Amino acid sequence: MAQSGESDGTIRVLIVDDHPLFRAGIRERLEVADGTIVVVGEAEDGHQAIGLVGSLRPDVVLIDISMPGMNGIEATRQIHSDFPDVRVIILSVHDDDQYVQAALDAGASGYLLKTIEASELRGSVIGVAHGDSALSPAIARKVLTLLSGTPTDAKKLSERELQVLTLAARGAANKTIAKELSMSTRTVEAHMRNIFDKLGVSSRTEAVTQAVRHQWIKLSDVD
Amino acid sequence: MAQSGESDGTIRVLIVDDHPLFRAGIRERLEVADGTIVVVGEAEDGHQAIGLVGSLRPDVVLIDISMPGMNGIEATRQIHSDFPDVRVIILSVHDDDQYVQAALDAGASGYLLKTIEASELRGSVIGVAHGDSALSPAIARKVLTLLSGTPTDAKKLSERELQVLTLAARGAANKTIAKELSMSTRTVEAHMRNIFDKLGVSSRTEAVTQAVRHQWIKLSDVD
DNA sequence: CGCGAAATAGGTGTTATCACCTACCCGCAT
DNA sequence: ATGCGGGTAGGTGATAACACCTATTTCGCG
Numbered sequence: 001m002a003q004s005g006e007s008d009g010t011i012r013v014l015i016v017d018d019h020p021l022f023r024a025g026i027r028e029r030l031e032v033a034d035g036t037i038v039v040v041g042e043a044e045d046g047h048q049a050i051g052l053v054g055s056l057r058p059d060v061v062l063i064d065i066s067m068p069g070m071n072g073i074e075a076t077r078q079i080h081s082d083f084p085d086v087r088v089i090i091l092s093v094h095d096d097d098q099y100v101q102a103a104l105d106a107g108a109s110g111y112l113l114k115t116i117e118a119s120e121l122r123g124s125v126i127g128v129a130h131g132d133s134a135l136s137p138a139i140a141r142k143v144l145t146l147l148s149g150t151p152t153d154a155k156k157l158s159e160r161e162l163q164v165l166t167l168a169a170r171g172a173a174n175k176t177i178a179k180e181l182s183m184s185t186r187t188v189e190a191h192m193r194n195i196f197d198k199l200g201v202s203s204r205t206e207a208v209t210q211a212v213r214h215q216w217i218k219l220s221d222v223d
Numbered sequence: 224m225a226q227s228g229e230s231d232g233t234i235r236v237l238i239v240d241d242h243p244l245f246r247a248g249i250r251e252r253l254e255v256a257d258g259t260i261v262v263v264g265e266a267e268d269g270h271q272a273i274g275l276v277g278s279l280r281p282d283v284v285l286i287d288i289s290m291p292g293m294n295g296i297e298a299t300r301q302i303h304s305d306f307p308d309v310r311v312i313i314l315s316v317h318d319d320d321q322y323v324q325a326a327l328d329a330g331a332s333g334y335l336l337k338t339i340e341a342s343e344l345r346g347s348v349i350g351v352a353h354g355d356s357a358l359s360p361a362i363a364r365k366v367l368t369l370l371s372g373t374p375t376d377a378k379k380l381s382e383r384e385l386q387v388l389t390l391a392a393r394g395a396a397n398k399t400i401a402k403e404l405s406m407s408t409r410t411v412e413a414h415m416r417n418i419f420d421k422l423g424v425s426s427r428t429e430a431v432t433q434a435v436r437h438q439w440i441k442l443s444d445v446d
Numbered sequence: 447c448g449c450g451a452a453a454t455a456g457g458t459g460t461t462a463t464c465a466c467c468t469a470c471c472c473g474c475a476t
Numbered sequence: 477a478t479g480c481g482g483g484t485a486g487g488t489g490a491t492a493a494c495a496c497c498t499a500t501t502t503c504g505c506g
Contacts, residue, residue, distance in 0.1 A: 448505105448506100449504105449505085450504095451504090451505105452501100452503085453503105454500075454501075455500085457498085458495100459494100460493100460495080461492100461494075462493065463491080463492065463493080464489100465489085465490080465491100466487105466488090468487085469485080469486085470484080470485085471483085471484080472483085472484100473480105473481095474479100475478100475479090
């Protein structure tokens with residue numbers, strides 16, 4: 001199971017975060033004397049990350065959730081789909097259920113809070129490179145809860161957001177949704193943005209397919 | 224079942240077609256001496272049609288399939304959904320399976336070819352206003368075929384179109400789809416347009432939901 | 447009583463999507 | 477052999493969608 005750079009003992013890491021200072025901080029804390037971990041690159045958004053994963057073939061990708069453009073969860077999904085042997089660890093400030101769920105669904109091997117200690121981070125990276133999973137303690141508890149018959153899905157989206165998403169699923173444009181629900185198009189856009197974030201997607205089409213597949217919305221009167 | 228203008232014997236008709244000359248021709252052939260049929264309005268696209276149906280409340284809407292903007296099938300779907308007691312007759316030059324299927328799914332009470340005789344057209348309008356259905360002979364045959372275990376769904380979309388739609392359902396943008404399938408974004412757009420026409424929808428979101436619900440595409444590897 | 451979450455909405459851009467065209471190539475059927 | 481559907485692709489323009497901001501109100505929760 002060690003077919004990439006890991007075979008010679010070094011673990012190749014790609015850091016993805018939109019804050020240069022944060023990337024530098026992580027890099028410093030990872031690259032300690034023994035040379036076990038090598039940071040082979042940095043990316044500042046999801047698109048760049050996917051490109052670099054292709055060219056650099058890191059063993060582990062450390063990625064933030066909230067980034068401009070393509071968010072970390074969506075990027076994780078694509079990395080996991082395009083390069084199944086590349087492990088992804090989410091580095092997040094959020095410990096919300098929905099993010100954890102979405103991140104793990106997207107194929108992440110780890111979900112660490114940014115409050116993690118440097119030594120623990122190194123341990124997690126090494127562990128994940130060898131096939132383990134890494135979860136911050138607070139996250140681990142949530143995951144267990146999620147596994148034991150989770151009603152998280154229902155609470156994921158607010159009532160208003162579900163109404164918006166339902167209409168969107170019928171093909172309604174934001175303008176139409178706005179008229180239907182008596183709100184401005186800007187509010188519809190805001191709801192859509194929040195829905196995207198919660199579901200870990202980056203387009204209305206993705207949001208709608210997820211909703212349809214998980215039956216969060218009633219399609220009964222669509223045809 | 225006669226709660227609108229029909230109660231006094233006259234049938235109120237709305238004509239929807241993007242060709243003014245065609246509308247005039249239909250109007251002339253409908254409004255004969257006895258005054259049974261009254262053309263209460265004309266619209267030149269789907270959006271206008273929906274608006275006029277709301278304000279004029281016709282008994283019957285005669286609508287063309289191919290129109291700029293919202294096509295006739297999509298307009299039919301919305302009219303049927305918003306005003307269930309308004310009957311819609313599709314007037315089309317196409318006798319393709321997919322259009323017939325989509326039109327009837329959308330809630331049309333009739334599907335007539337534009338080659339129809341004036342007297343038959345009048346008879347169909349009157350019949351539909353009283354609750355009958357109206358199909359051109361060539362169409363009636365197709366409908367019967369469709370009803371007897373139809374494999375139309377599978378044949379609806381071409382192989383290439385299904386590939387495009389599958390990727391679209393995963394939230395891929397046209398640009399992404401283009402790269403994935405090694406074609407230009409213009410070709411992707413062309414495929415999307417054709418898909419919209421065949422399904423009788425007018426946005427990628429609608430196309431995708433239909434595909435997901437009818438399971439035309441494999442979502443298995445989405446999550 | 448402040449604090450966060452949800453709902454509302456405006457400002458300002460950049461992209462993506464979609465409509466309507468034309469055009470060429472291919473294979474298949476009339 | 478001529479047409480026709482499918483796949484390909486370019487031009488042009490309008491509109492929708494989306495990113496990133498800020499800001500207000502309401503409401504429940506420590």
